[in-house]
Amino acid sequence: MMIDTVLEYNEQFVKDRKYEEFRTTKFPNKKMVIVTCMDTRLIELLPQSMNLRNGDAKIIKNAGGVISHPFGSAMRSILVALYELKASEVCVIMHHGCGMNNINSVETIKKMQEGGVSKQTFDTLEFAGIDIEKWLAGFENVEDSVRNSVNMIKKHPLLPIGTPVHGLVIDPETGKLDVVVKDDVPV
Ligand SMILES: [Zn+2]
Structure with a gap:
């Protein structure tokens, strides 16, 4: 199983102190919380295309990057990031060619x-x-789905007042971001 390969690599990783270049704190340097899809193409592409390094943002992932319930775990994670981890801006980033599109x-x-x-x-x-x-x-139209999730966050009764909530769509091949909703609330 893959887990054996992973554990073997991990032992060496720690022994070689490869973690040193990743040292940071639990507080996001860029004060952002991102909700996005678990798609494998986005693992490195999404942060690199946004110039995010280890420690820069809180990233919440699920199938689709969808907020499907106002009191589900994704929404709870956003609120924890905003209230406890010093994040102050939210981005929902879905993508073209998502497995949740027309599932x-x-x-x-x-x-x-x-x-x-x-x-x-x-x-x-x-x-x-x-x-x-x-x-x-899943969802039929990615832009509509972005708008729905942004609205669910934006209208959440527990969201800190004045929190900007943006919605974007990323191209999983090029990393290009298209803006669906840009929240101009003054921070
Ligand atoms: Zn996806």
Whole structure:
């Protein structure tokens, strides 16, 4: 398994003190909190295309970079970054060609069933009022989805007053950022 390779590398990494160039604090130097997608193409491209080094920003990732619930863990992370970690500006950055764009949740459910999740399990979840199809659903239009997430953050009752919340779309090939919403609230 890959974990063995990772652990072997890690031992050497620490022994060689390679961590020294990454030393920083838990407070983001550029006072930014970024919500973005877990897409593998963005691992290094996104921070480098924004000139972000280790320690510069809080980066929250999930499938799509979507804030799907006002009291979910992504929103909680934003609030913790703003209140406890000295961040003061929020950026939602989704991307073209996202796996969550037009994801077919019926197909995903079918894969779960093929993987061994029983019909009874789905019945139980349905009985408990959990709509798996809706829960797994992605988005149709990336710009609209950016606007929705920005609005959810911006209108959140616990957001510090005056926090700028921007929305952008990144090209996962070139790193080019297109602005969807630029919040001009004075900081
Ligand atoms: Zn994505």
